Amino acid sequence: MVLQAEEGLLTTPSARILVATAVPAERDAVARAFSSPDSQDSPDSPVEQIWQPGVGLTRTTRTAGVWDLLDAGVGPARAAASVSAALTAARLAGTPYDLVVSAGIGGGFQPEAPVGSLVVARRITVADLGAETADGFLPVTDLGFGTVHHYPPRSLVRVACQATGAPAGTILTVSTVTGTAARAAELRARHPQALAEGMEGFGVAEAADAHGTAVLEVRAVSNPVGPRDRAAWRIGDALTALTEAFGKLAPALESWNRHDDQ
Numbered sequence: 001m002v003l004q005a006e007e008g009l010l011t012t013p014s015a016r017i018l019v020a021t022a023v024p025a026e027r028d029a030v031a032r033a034f035s036s037p038d039s040q041d042s043p044d045s046p047v048e049q050i051w052q053p054g055v056g057l058t059r060t061t062r063t064a065g066v067w068d069l070l071d072a073g074v075g076p077a078r079a080a081a082s083v084s085a086a087l088t089a090a091r092l093a094g095t096p097y098d099l100v101v102s103a104g105i106g107g108g109f110q111p112e113a114p115v116g117s118l119v120v121a122r123r124i125t126v127a128d129l130g131a132e133t134a135d136g137f138l139p140v141t142d143l144g145f146g147t148v149h150h151y152p153p154r155s156l157v158r159v160a161c162q163a164t165g166a167p168a169g170t171i172l173t174v175s176t177v178t179g180t181a182a183r184a185a186e187l188r189a190r191h192p193q194a195l196a197e198g199m200e201g202f203g204v205a206e207a208a209d210a211h212g213t214a215v216l217e218v219r220a221v222s223n224p225v226g227p228r229d230r231a232a233w234r235i236g237d238a239l240t241a242l243t244e245a246f247g248k249l250a251p252a253l254e255s256w257n258r259h260d261d262q
Contacts, residue, residue, distance in 0.1 A: 015065025015254045016090070018097045019246075020072040020083050020204050026104040027058065027071045029239040033246035034060040034067065057086065064254040068097075076126065076173055076203030083207040091211070099156075099253060100208040101216045103246070105238040106198035107178060108221030109188060112167065115224065116237045118245045119195040120160045121171040121217035124150040126202040127187060128174055137190065150205035152216045156256055160216060163252035164245050169195035171217050173202035177228075184226040197225055214258060218245060 021027045048059045058069040072082035083100060090096050102124075113119050126148050130139040140146035157168050170193045178184050178197060188194060201217040208215035222238035223229075
């Protein structure tokens with residue numbers, strides 16, 4: 001591959017980006033951004049199925065980079081294992097990724113993240129890793145070990161927000177989806193900057209951190225965080241928002257300069 005002269009730029013044709021979703025429907029929503037008639041690269045964006053040891057990927061090659069899409073599985077543990085396998089396989093092949101994006105739909109905290117909107121993580125936080133005590137929940141860090149936060153590069157968050165118009169804040173990772181008003185209120189009290197919750201972001205971030213790879217999380221909001229009301233969910237609208245977001249995100253992330261934070 002020929003590298004562009006400006007060092008540190010994710011551009012032609014060296015940008016290699018892994019997008020990890022939980023399920024195929026989310027992966028396909030991202031893929032549609034690259035096959036849309038509005039995509040400037042769509043005539044030159046063939047889709048391939050790539051098989052690496054233990055990892056199946058959907059690959060789109062664009063003018064400015066290669067995008068591998070992975071349905072990594074539901075929950076932080078499965079997501080971490082799948083993404084770590086993909087990162088390891090790529091590094092062994094001599095084609096390591098420059099960036100991992102955790103993407104999908106999720107619940108939004110109202111009114112900051114209405115249904116159908118997009119949010120970007122300034123901070124990726126695991127909300128339920130710790131211990132329950134008589135005085136309330138203690139994060140694992142208060143027990144003297146582990147970590148509960150990952151911070152995407154500030155310049156990466158900035159370009160993602162500028163490209164999409166999305167707000168930035170905390171995206172929570174939970175192993176049990178919130179289903180009551182009381183639980184939603186508890187989470188907001190502990191995490192006042194929370195915009196959304198999902199089930200994979202922290203696992204993806206843990207894998208990326210272990211490999212020294214930059215990470216970003218974006219969520220399209222399909223439902224309010226709180227009492228479960230399936231009739232109020234707008235999964236189709238959220239998947240459409242995810243497609244539209246990646247149509248705008250792709251060129252921005254391909255041209256992200258990782259040295260802006262240094």
